[in-house]
Amino acid sequence: MTQHMSGPANLNGQVAVITGGAGAMGRAISNAFRQAGATVIATDIAESASIGEGVEYRQYDVTSREQTDTLLDAVIAEHGRVDILVLCAGIIARSSLEDSTDEEWDSIMAVNVRGVVNPTRKLFPIMCKQGFGKILAAGSIAAKNGGVASGPAYVAAKSAVHGMVRWMAKAGAPHGVYANTLAPGPVETAMWASITKEGAPAANATVPLGRYGNAEDIAQAALFLCSPASNWITGTSLDISGGMWMD
Numbered sequence: 729m730t731q732h733m734s735g736p737a738n739l740n741g742q743v744a745v746i747t748g749g750a751g752a753m754g755r756a757i758s759n760a761f762r763q764a765g766a767t768v769i770a771t772d773i774a775e776s777a778s779i780g781e782g783v784e785y786r787q788y789d790v791t792s793r794e795q796t797d798t799l800l801d802a803v804i805a806e807h808g809r810v811d812i813l814v815l816c817a818g819i820i821a822r823s824s825l826e827d828s829t830d831e832e833w834d835s836i837m838a839v840n841v842r843g844v845v846n847p848t849r850k851l852f853p854i855m856c857k858q859g860f861g862k863i864l865a866a867g868s869i870a871a872k873n874g875g876v877a878s879g880p881a882y883v884a885a886k887s888a889v890h891g892m893v894r895w896m897a898k899a900g901a902p903h904g905v906y907a908n909t910l911a912p913g914p915v916e917t918a919m920w921a922s923i924t925k926e927g928a929p930a931a932n933a934t935v936p937l938g939r940y941g942n943a944e945d946i947a948q949a950a951l952f953l954c955s956p957a958s959n960w961i962t963g964t965s966l967d968i969s970g971g972m973w974m975d
């Protein structure tokens with residue numbers, strides 16, 4: 729059994745791949761990991777993006793198994809290994825159950841669930857073989873409270889992510905591979921803006937800590953869960969919601 733002891737939250741010498749890296753959370757996580765000493769490869773669906781100083785960017789559609797192989801084979805060939813995988817690619821849908829279409833269900837599942845399956849199916853066995861890996865997926869408070877402003881497809885997809893991460897945590901633990909989920913409440917990003925066009929409810933009425941989250945709140949929690957600071961934590965789902973959800 730491979731064991732890793734806890735230590736300071738630095739990522740010196742580690743190689744991290746981030747999906748959805750051009751989004752608000754992915755970008756903040758990429759930069760925080762870079763500052764903590766990691767080599768960071770941020771990926772997203774756009775052909776090009778400027779993520780931050782010292783962060784590499786590559787185009788990658790998480791729904792494609794072929795692109796998954798191409799990306800991860802290339803990263804491993806160039807950098808030797810992948811220590812950290814953060815799964816931030818995601819889309820939201822708000823339709824009610826009765827209004828939701830097959831297309832909406834398919835696209836939500838393709839990006840939010842298959843987009844976790846594809847890169848982990850490739851990397852999880854490699855990480856197990858190398859005796860170390862940290863996998864962190866963006867879940868959501870929606871998987872716990874039935875959704876803040878999202879529809880059933882998103883809630884179902886994020887619930888699947890939380891479940892799959894628990895499976896990986898259990899299967900990976902004897903091999904030194906960690907898997908955790910972030911369960912953010914509303915975070916002020918493009919995604920949140922897209923669902924609150926008519927105006928968000930006042931944060932001090934809905935969030936115990938009195939404000940919505942920002943990308944840096946998420947990045948610092950991600951750094952904790954992907955660094956040696958959390959080497960006795962796996963299979964957890966970290967509520968990061970200003971107190972909106974507590975368990």
Ligand SMILES: NC(=O)c1ccc[n+]([C@@H]2O[C@H](COP(=O)([O-])OP(=O)(O)OC[C@H]3O[C@@H](n4cnc5c(N)ncnc54)[C@H](O)[C@@H]3O)[C@@H](O)[C@H]2O)c1
Binds near residue numbers: 747750772916
């Ligand atoms: N913003 C919130 O309030 C909130 C709350 C809980 C969970 N989340 C989750 O956190 C994650 C990041 O969200 P965000 O707020 O930064 O959103 P965002 O929209 O800023 O970023 C999501 C990124 O995913 C990328 N993406 C979409 N489809 C893709 C695909 N097929 N392949 C690769 N990349 C793709 C987008 O291009 C975008 O850059 C998402 O999984 C989201 O569901 C967000």
